[in-house]
Amino acid sequence: MSDRLDDLERRIDELRAGVRKAMRARDAATARTLRAELRTAERAWDTLVSGQDDPAPADGSPAENVPDETGRGAEARTRAKGAGRGDGPRLVTVREQVHQALALLDAPAQARLIVAVSQAFFAGSIRSPQLTSLRRDEERSFRASPYGRPYYLCAALTDRLSPARGLLTVSTWPAERRVVGPLSPRVDFLTCAVRVARHLSGLPGSLPDGNRLLARMARNIPGAGDDAFGPPDPGRVIEAARRELRVHTGRDTRDRAELAKRATSQLDEAAGLFGAATLSTVAKGRSTRVMRGGR
Template sequence: MTRQSTLPGLREQARHALLLLGVPAPARLVVDVHAAFFDGDLSVPALAALMRDDERFAAGPDPSSGLDSGLFARAESPAGPDGSATAVPTHSAGFDGGTVLRPYLICPALHPDLAPAGGTVTLSTWSLDERLITPAVARAHALVATARIAEFAAARPGASARELLQRLALEVPGGPEALDLAEAARAALDDPALAAAAAAEEPARTAALARADHLDEHRRLFGVPSVPHQRGGA
C-alpha cells in the first residue's frame, strides 16, 4: 500500500483544517493550515473544485449533467428518531470508531445579502449565524483563527508552522513582538472598538438570518447569487 493511498480524501483534509480553525476562513488559509499540521495534498484549486461539486450535489443530481454519478452516491445512515433511515451523501459522510459521522459539505461563508462570500470556506454543519460574515465579525474570526493556530502549534511545535505564524502575526496588534501570539490575538479580540463595530452589525445580521428562514437548504448553504445591475432601460 502506498503512502498516497493512506491519506484522507481532499474533503476530509479540508474538514480537518476547518475544525482546527473553528471559523470561516479564506481558502488559502485553510490550505496553509492543513499543510502546516497535517499530511495531504490539499490545494486552493482542489478546495474550489470541492465546493463546486458540493454545490451541485446540494442542488440535486442532474442525470444530464455528465457528472460522475459517484458524486451522488448515497448510503443509509442509522435510523432516525422516527425509525426511518436517512440517505446521506457517501462523499461527505465519515466514520469515527465505527460510528457514522454527521454528513457535511464544504460551502462558502455568506454576506448579509446572502450572496456567497467568494474565496471563503466553511462547513455546512456550522449554523448560518456562524457562516455569516460582516466586516467586524470577519476581523474577529481572523483573530480567533490566529489564536487557535498558535495554540495548536505550541502543542505540536514544528518548523512547518513557523512561516505561517510569522505571517499571521503581522495582522495582530503587537503580534510580531509578542512572546505568545495566541495571547496577543485574544487580547485584540477584547478591543472595545471591535466589540462596538460587531454590535453595530447585529441588525443587518439578524435581518439576514430572518430572510434565510424562507430559503431552501441549498441557498442557505451556498447563497443567493447577486443579480447584476443593468444600465439603462429594458
C-alpha cells in the same frame, strides 16, 4: 454481512439525525462528537461494502485523520500509524483535507489559509486551484441528495446573502458562523490565529511549518510578535489576538446574528448553505426572459 450492513445503516441514520438535532439546539460539543462517530461509521460501511478486511469501528472510537475539538492529535496518530507498519498515512481526499483544516480553524477561511493549515499540521497535499470547483461540486451534491453527506463545504454568506468570494465554511456550523459582516474578516482572522496558536502550544515538539504560519499571522496582530529570532510565542499571539477581539466581537456578533436571521427567514435550505443569486444575476435573467418574449 447483510446484518452488519443493516446495523451500520441504521446507526448512520441515527447519527445524522442526532447531528441535525444538536445543530438546531446549537449544542456544538455534542454535534462534534456525533460527527466524529458518523465519519467512523461511514468508513466502516465503505470498508464492509468493498470487501476489505478490518473495517473501522462504528462505536465512536477515534478515527485516523479526524481532528478533535482543536484539531490536536490527528497528525500524530497518522504518523504513528505509518511508522509502526512501515507504510505511509492513509490517503485523504481533497474534501477531507479541507474539512480537517476548517475544523482546526473553526471560522470561515480563504483557500490560501486552508492550504497552509493543511500542509502545516496534517501533511496535506492540496493546492489552492483544487478548491475552486470544490464548492460547486458540493452544491451539486447537496441539490441532488440533500443532507446525503454528514457535512458539506459551503460558502460564507455576505450581507446580500450571496456567496462570499473564496470563503469556505462547513454546513454543520451555526448560521451565525457561516455569515460575514463588515468586521467579520478581521474577527475571523484573529480567531484563526488563536486556534493555530492553541494547536501549536499543545504539540509535544516543534513544528517548523506551523511556526512559520503562526509567525506570518502574528505580523498582522499588534503586540503579537517580538524582535527576537526564533519561533513565535503562541501565548503572546493568543493574548494579543484576544485583546483585539474584545474590541470587535460585540459588534460583529450583533451583525452576524442579524444576517443569520435574515438568511434563515429568506433562503431555502440550498441557498442558506451556498448563497442566493445576486441582484445582478437576477436582473440579467429577467432581461433575458423579456428579450425572448417571456414575462
